[in-house]
Amino acid sequence: MEYLLVVPVPFYRAPDGRIACESAFAEHLRLSRPMFAPRFDRMRVAAPRMSDAHYEANKHHLGHLSEDEDLIYLTELHPVETGRFAFALFVWLPTFFKIIGAVKGAGLVHAGLSFDILKPFEIFSLFAGWLMRRKTIFVIDIDNRKSVDMQRATGAISYRSYLIAKYLYNPLRALQIRWAVRCCSLLMLKSQSLVDDFGGGRSHVKNFYDVAFSPEYMIPSERLESKITDFERGEAPLHLTYFGRLVPYKGIDYCIRAVHQAHERGAEAVHLHILGAGEQEAELKALASELGAEDYITFYGAVPFGPVFFDQLYDYHLLMAAPISQDTPRSAFDAMAAGIPLLAFDTDYYKDLTHTGACTVVPWRSVGGLADKILHYYRNRPELSAQMRAGVTFAKDNSQELWLERRIAWTNALFEKEA
Known part of the structure; x- marks a missing residue:
């Protein structure tokens, strides 16, 4: 039986026949597919097509899968760069036909909320699965209900766009969730507030964490203790990090300004390590240069997810x-x-x-709040060391494998009810 996963994440069919996507997601698929056996002997991903230019620019740090070896197959949908109105006018029909074909061959359809109301291919796949009496899993990995207010506050959208999003798009997104609660077999919502607001106490509506690390990536205990010992001597720099995509909504410019402010206020041995690539990279490097912070802010580019990546992380003390x-x-x-x-x-x-x-928060958009905490931990190192240990303890109970086991148990239960 085939497990169909419909995602907005772009995929690419490489010249050698392999399929490519973001490296952590590729590793997640490679790990999860065999864990669903024997009930599901193969997996199919239906996803937008990555552009040739994006693949060529990023192929060295993308993950690659073999359809023959990994038993993970690709159905290419529309080009990812397809505009919203072009999709709504011209592209929806061939995309929906591809999805219908994939649903017909599947025993289960797994997809999420269509956040872009004018490109609703994810929710359509679940609707098609429901009509064809397939088991369906609905997923939300970001609770975006407050995002439009946040975007308006930052000036990212106009007042007109704000009104449309808040009073037209948001209700249509909520309608998708309410339909899914009534019609889908299982809901996995990455937010307890979503579960509380929409689940109504129903047992098939679950809160979940979507994680990518495996137990072998946990920091070895001796290395953790060595890091803490060196850090608490007070001589070592405070190594901060950001890793991920370099895009505006991640607020990396706030991190850079906060580190610069903390450095100017006395945290002289502080260093920010930025791992990742994206459209904002040149702008962020220019900001670091403008602030005169190049000596203590380092850009590494993209680092593929895996043991080399984690080995680099082990030396850092605080994620921003x-x-x-x-x-x-x-x-x-x-x-x-x-x-x-x-x-x-x-x-x-x-x-x-x-x-x-293992998590400290400061008021939203407060550069000064971030800088205050950096200074505090710079001067009160044992307090941060305790958080390092707490984070490791929490992570041990929340690895990718443990959450996959929970998800597999929930999925198998859908079929066992019919037995």
Whole structure:
């Protein structure tokens, strides 16, 4: 039986026949596919097609899968760069026909909310699955209900766009969730508030964490203790990091300004390590240069997800996260697995993680708040060391494998009810 996964993440069919996507997601698929056996002996991904230019620019740090060896197959949908109105006018029909064909061959359809109302291919796949009496799994990995207010506050959208999004698009997104609660077999919502607001106590509506790290990537205990010992001597620099895409909504410019401010206020041995690539890279490098911070802010480019990536993370002391809209990155869990606590803006996701003992939040968009905490931990190192240990403890109970086992149990239960 085939497991169909419909995602907005772009995929690419490489010249050698392999399929390519973001490296952490590729590793997640490679790990998860065999775990669904024997009920599902293969997986199919239906996804937008990555552009040739993007693949060529990023192929060295993308993950690659073999359809024959990994038993993960690709159905290419529309080009990812297709505009919203072009999709709504011309592209929806061939895309929907491809989805219908994929659903016919599947035993289960797994997809998420169509955040872009004019490109609703994800929710359509679930609707098609429901009509064909397939088991369906509906997923939300970001609670975006407050994002439009945040975007308006930052000036990212006009007042007209704000009104359309808040009073037209948001209700249509909520309608998708309400339909899914009534019609889909299982809902996995990455937010307890979503579960509370839409689940109504129904047992098939679950809260979940979407994580990417495996137990072998956990920082070895001796390396954690060595890092803490060196850090608490007070001589070592405070090594901060950001890793992920370099795009505006991640707020990396806030991180750079906060580190610069902390450095100017006395945290002389502080260093920010930025791992990742994206459209904002040149702008961020220019900002670091403009602030005269090039000596203590380093850009490494993209580092593929895996053991080399984690080995680099093990040396860092604090992850910075300053999103200017709602965000639920897997980097938070990767960091805790590497013995790195979090310093973040107080968006819902990071506020939810404060219970781990490894996450500190400051008021949203407060550069001064970030700088204050950097200075505090620079001068009160044992406090940060305790958070390093707390993060590792939490990560041990929340690896990718453990969450996959829970997801597999929930999925198998859907079929066992019919037996």
